[in-house]
Amino acid sequence: MSPYDTASRTAPAQDLPEAAPVTDAWLVIPLFNEAPVVREVVTQARSVFPLVVVVDDGSADASADEAEAAGAVVIRHPINLGQGAALQTGFSYLLERTDATYAVTFDADGQHCVTDAAAMVRAAREEDLAVVLGSRFLAGASSVGLVRRLILRTAALVGSRTSGMRLTDAHNGLRVLRRDALARIDLTQNRMAHASQIVRQIGTMSLPWREFPVTITYTEYSRAKGQSLWNSVNILVDLLFS
Template sequence: MGRTWVIIPMYNEGAVIGEVVAEVRRTFPYVVCVDDGSSDRSAEFARAAGAVVVEHPINLGQGASLQTGFDYALSDPAMTEVVTFDADGQHQVADAAGMVEKLHANNLDAVIGSRFLDDRTKVNRSKRIVLRTAAWYTRVTTNMALTDAHNGLRVLSRPVLENIHITQNRMAHASELVDLIGGLKIQWSEYPTHIVYTDYSKAKGQSLLNSVNILVELIFR
């Protein structure tokens, strides 16, 4: 299967990151958490759970954290693919494992998670509209007809990673990443994922206004 690195960007996730890392490492032993200038004990708890921790001295944003994680994973010559995984407990390790298996079984370059390929994920109406709009925007502007353009659970092969450099530091990085992947003309597929919206993850999530701001930022970019 090769060596998979799981990349977890985190910012003040001390309440949950230890449990998230421990759960991930039951399946994927190689985990790097990128601490994006947290003011709590996130880095300490992630290390205690067995993750490698790379720290930003100041908060730069999730896009910058992912790029730092990509660079770290690429420094391991045995790395064959990475999984991008949220720190707040929304993602399921079983989905990540299924995506890695699909990548290898079908000789793919990337597998992108989608919460809209089955009915497990419950999304409120306003968020569904924003996510559908983002998916439509992606289909228009890239070569990737995704059903869920802003799903943070992804598997990317090493050759893809070597050709990716994220410049959008904050949340607009998700659409930029899809744009970059689409430009590579690679073999990719979607995979049904179950996103669990806990009270904690919803409290940390984006507002509708922030989602609109992402689209505006991307259009001007």
């Protein structure tokens, strides 16, 4: 049994509906020490998005090998630089080596739903949007804890003010960027501050955008790693010093 299918480790496999593969978009997945789950995450993602680039950010485990075994293109950083740096490497790969119309940023730990990502790409196509940003708060109920919810709401208010965009969720890792927007992203913030930097840069583009309701699954696996807590701390540091 895959560890991704084991309830004690992380979320069960998603029941994905039959759909035509999304071939005009690449998933860009930053990866750091997610060997127990990344193979199944990539396998499930590739059932909808056959084109996936994973940027292994200096993992100390077998993460890169697991992602490669699932069929992803894998780029390896020799040392850990941070999620922002990994995303920028993935963006550069898409712009220089592919003809992708859209880039979709997607987490390696199973928290994002691939059907949400596909719906966001579809919205970008149908509504001629350059940017679609996932929001865990537009759908109403959320599994986000009170403290984290307050931090994320504060981050959204700050992001709205600094970017000129009206946001409900400025730190959601699920995003769709059309190629013209992608070419104008230049991440110099390697770590968590990259999320605020992306929003600020999008705000200067004068390109059509919108938020899109998505589901974030906080699994026992991610909670066991302390990810939710540390991400909240990092967001606070970002707000104070970026």
